[in-house]
Amino acid sequence: MSYFLNTYRTPNPGKEAEVIEGVQKSMESLGVPGLVSVTISPPNAHLESTKVTAVVPLPDANEVDALMDAIFGNNMAALKERSELSGLSRQENMSLSRVRATNINSLKEFDPKYIMRRFFQPKMGKLQAFIDLMSDWMSDVDLNFAYNISTPVGGQITSVRITHITESFALMQELHDNIISDNRLSEQQSLIERPGVHSLGRITYSKRP
Secondary structure (H helix, E strand, O other): OOEEEEEEEEEOOOOHHHHHHHHHHHHHHHOOOEEEEEEEEOOOOOOOOOOEEEEEEEOOHHHHHHHHHHHHHHHHHHHHHOHHHHHOEEEEEEEEEEEEEEOHHHOOOOOOOEEEEEEEOEOOOOHHHHHHHHHHHHHHOOOOOEEEEEEEOOOOOOOEEEEEEEOOHHHHHHHHHHHHOOOOHHHHHHHEOOOOEEEEEEEEEEEOO
16 A cells, blocks of 8 residues: 655745745755645636645555654654755645555656646545546546545545646646546546546656656
8 A cells, every 4th residue: 555745835926936946945955755846827826826736655554553653753853954945835735645546667768747636525435436437437537647546644534635747738638528427527527526626747857656
C-alpha cells in the first residue's frame, strides 16, 4: 500500500516565485522525489488565491514514518529551517493520502508539465465501486498521461481524488474531451453525491524516484 504527502502554501501577494523556489529547494534538501505545482485554474478563481502544492510519493507506511521523522525529529530542525518559507505564506498545511490505483511508475521518459486534480464524493457504500470503475476507465484511455486515484487519510471519509498529469496543455484538453464523451460517464454520475470539481496546475519541478 503506497501513500503520498501533499503540502499546500498560499503565498503572500507578490511572493509567488519565492515560495515556488523555496518549496523546490526544501524538497531537494530532504532528498525526496516528487512534484511542485502552482494553480493556474482553481475551482473558484474569483474567490481563491494562488496555491503552491508539493507532492512527495511514499512507497509504504514505513516511508511515511521516515518522512515524518525527518520533518518533526531532531528537535524539529527541518521545520525551523523552513521558517522563512512559512513567513512568505499566509496559509500552509499538509495532507496524507492513500494511493488506490496509479500508472505513474510504468511511464518512462515522461516530462510532466500540467496536473489536473479532480475531487469526487461517492455515495455511502459506493466508494469501492467508484474506485474500481475509475481505475478500469483510466487504464483503458489510449493517451500518454499519468493518473493516480487516491483517498485522504484525514477528511471526508468517502472523498476520492483523481489526478491526471500530462506533458502539454493540448493533451490535457484531449484527455478531458475523451473522458466527458465516454459512455461510462452516466455510471460515474450514479455513484457520486454531486458533480466533481477540478483544479488545473502548472508543474514547476519534478524528480522521479
